[in-house]
Amino acid sequence: MRFRDDERGQSVQIGAVLLFATLIVAFSSYQAFVVPQQNQAVEFSHNQQVQGELQDLRNAIVSMPGGGSTTATSVTLGTTYPSRALAQNPGPPSGSLRTQGTGDERVAFSVRNATATGETGDVWNGSLRSYDTGVVSYDPRYNVYDGAPLSVYEHSVLYNEFRSGTIVTAGQTVVDGRTISLVAVNGSLERTSTGATSVDVRPVSSAEETILVEAPDGDSPVTVNLTSRLSASRWQTLLDGEEHVRDVTEPPSDAPGEFRTVRITLDPGVTYRLQLTKVGVGTRVTEEPPEYLTREGGPVEPVTKGQSRDVTLEVRDAYNNPVSGVSVNASVDGDNTGSLAQEMVYTDGDGHATFTYETTGSTSADTHQINATTNATAALDARPFDGSLPKNVTVDVRVQGGGGGGGGGAGAYDISWTDPQDTDGNGGDALSDCSQSACTWDVGASDGDTLALESVIDPTYEGVDVDFAVSDSSVGTVSPGNGTTGSDGAATTTLTAQSDGTVDVLASTSEGSAVIEVTVENVEEASSSEQVGYVDGSGTARVGDESRVDFDVQNTGSESATITGIRVESTGSNHVTIAEYNGGSGAGQHEVYIAASTPGRLEVNSYSIGTTTSLTASATLAPGEQAQVTMLNFRNNGGNTVSAADDELTVTLFFQDGSSTTFSFVPPGY
Template sequence: MRLWGDKRGQAIQIGAVLLFATLIIALSLYQATVVPQNNKEVEFNHNLQVQDQLVDMRNALVRTAGTGTEQPASVTLGTQYAERVFSVNPGRPGGTLETVSLGTISIENAATVGDNPYWETVTSHEFETKGLQYRPNYNEYRNAPTTSYEHSILFNQFEDSTSRVLADQSIVNGRQITLITLDGKYQESTTGSVTLNARPVSVSAETVAITNTSTGPVRITLPTRMSEEQWLETLEDQSVADGGFVDLDETTYTPGSPNTITLVLKGDETYNLRLAKVGVGTQVESERATYITTDKPNQTVAPGASERFTVTVKDRYNNPVSGVVVNSSNETKFAPISNTTDQNGKFEFRYTAPNSEQSDTVVASILGNSTNYERVNFTIEVSEESGNGDGGTEINPAEVGDIRLVDARTGSSDTILEFDLENTGSTTTNITAARLSFFYNDGSGQSGHTKADISDKAVGGITELPIGGKFKQLSPNEIEVTAGDTTTVILDFDKKVSKGDFAVLSVTFDSGQTATYFIASGE
């Protein structure tokens, strides 16, 4: 019997091989085309997300410059692909966030409007600054932009050198000029998230009023990585042609290392300039004291009285500097009250006037006292007719922020006239000197009053005031008038006080202000 061969199994095997080959080819095509495309989409979406986070970072830097408080910002430098079963992802994409060198900001042809010895003397100013840059390291989205921060602007920069603004400039807003410099060293490269802390170095809400000099208009030169076209576009709404104050016809862009743009401001205008310095990372340099100033260089003090004199120490950014020692030209009569300047840059002296009328000069100075802006000269008139006497002061001041007389009455003893002073301001102040210039007796009670003891009802501490006498300093019994509160003051006379009697009391506060109160006894 003959057996015939059977070839039917070969077809099944060949089919299986072909099916397997088709599957391999499909997986290969999926790996080569679909996976990269999906991953590119993940990377693109991440880039949009990180740009939003970098806008938040930019806002944190600007807020720190405006508020003086540290502001954190979180940025996710990398992303993660979807998990796959039959295909393979490349390594997780990450990114780098780091500070980059920019160059020097310069201000030229700027003259101060008002009394500021530093800005009167120095008309050209330079400030080093840096930028921040985010560079993604994607596997598929290879033409992703580099996102950069400089001078309050956040922008994308592409390989063809074009740029697109994500957060607009706050340098020029009408006549308000705000320049924020960045200092420090920061670099993080990771696939995860990082937190950048923006720290205030030299900040305040204070401005200095400037205008142009006879040399020419105010010119502000900024180092930049942004394109000229983008600069002109972002400044357009501040241009002279659009009702603003930036002369774009004179503004120049100079390519180089670095590129610079020089903003030219409209001449014969007054601008409010605010300068701030913000730090990130390490190696942030603090700002040193540069100049000293005061609001009241010429003052008057009554013979025998004492007054507090206040100076402010600032850095080259026009912001207050704490921890600075201020020197006195004569510590006997112009004695330092503070040890160093406080957080607002303030330093106080107490001037004790001689008992006779005369002119006097004292000096407060910092550093080496080598320039006019390292010292303040106080010219003092010691006079009974001074602003610290009764003349020229408002009787019973009643404006918001004043120390107001709100009530008066006879006290627990028939010799006492007590009254309430309400501090409607935001700063606690002390009564440092007082003068009881007049007392009126309506004739129904005792007469012949010659003196009264003034004191704080709650604290005590008596200072004798002769009626019609000179100002007397209350130290060490100064009367504190707390901000937003009421203080009761006692005048204890040497004779009985009756209904219808009244006294005229002039006081000096440690702020240098004076006030006169007409105090009438009640029931």
């Protein structure tokens, strides 16, 4: 037998080699093509997740206006791939979250030609006011998905920068109708990781209050400058539909790198609500020092000799928000002008410093001045004291001569009240137990809610000025607040009942004063629904992607009214829900927003047309206040926005006192 030339085993060996080669090629193809494709899908899915987390971060920042609290948001900077038995993954991808421009004063926003009244006008006098800010960006570092965008937040806008262009994912809240809301980002943030990181957004300067500003004249409109990575044309698109935006331009500037300056010019002749906020992220967040001192509330009511009056001031920072823990020094100017119970007071949590002004019998009956400052006490010794400086305030207090119900004292004449039962226009069963110094008034038995009051001087003089005031305006108010004696030595005013109680009515002249105590009974208080109503012609509806409706309501009564609920009905058959998804704190960031002095809102996933619902936060309208109501967005069954223009809307407002009011209007489109 010959075995040397036997070749029968070679086919098996060749087959094994070919099979092994096939496995090697298949594994190589899997490693080279399948694994990257699967990892790219993981990276793409992660980027979509991060977009949602960046929306949360953006919403945390824009919700700080209105006095928000510190909010923690989590951002997943990187991701991991699924484990594999044989194939290998590259290292886990990471991402970087950081602030840009917060340390560069050229990155800022500014307001020019905005003027305010009162002490606030010492600061907001039309000059340029600039505030440092910055952007927050997320830059992913994927192994495979090389088309991922750079995500950027700036000036309330969130957008993605791709190689081929920019896509905005959350719009602007800088200008919304007559409201200007600007949020400065402060601090240093630099995080790079393959995992999640927590970002604390805390309010450095924030409050619900706004200030009212307007242009000084038609030739100097209010302008807002933004240092932005976006072009003026993109901002023009973002602001499209804002009725008070006159122009958006890109003036020359020294903005660094990829930034440029965008100027928003607003219509003159409009009073705007300006709200400024500063938020901190990361480290090296700076606090805001006091910027100016202003008077809280209206003019100080007159004080009678021997009595006292509280005078409240407020310390604010550059963002017009209150600053606590600041020492305020004050003094009374001149001799025989009264004194202060304390000459230095620290501001409380609301930024308020309250001084008690005291008088004696020797205090001269005249208008005296209280000078206050947040500077050193030496500033009070300056002659003359400059109350126009931002950190100085001068408050006028009028001191009236002493006296009581029976007359005014040892001047050229005495002043007293006439018994209300003897005054023309009064009488009947409505008045009882009346004299020159007291009277009981049964309003329920009267023909109306007013009572004529007459003061007289003896001996008779014509042309003497008389001031009228009340001790408790919640019980009764007087009008007019001043008068002049006639040839009979009399001056009259009218007391209007507000609620049951006792009110002292003061008549005062330079020579003395008189007080009559009026006990008011059986007042039928007006319900909130009788006080608050729709302002005719105020309704408008936006036509376009944003299906928004605005209208005004006004409280014409003498008491505050609190709105706690709402129902909206529409003749438009395609109006199914009202739903808004952007988030935020002002008009245009809620399903319903009521821009009152105490603003209210409805914040839900979706409001169904025709249903009655409670507001998320109640709105309170002060007496005489007019407030804008914004509803956003009207949607159809498919969730798409639909205009409410030229459809009849019926709105029912529900109040804290249990009453409700219903009105209808047809908003024209714009």
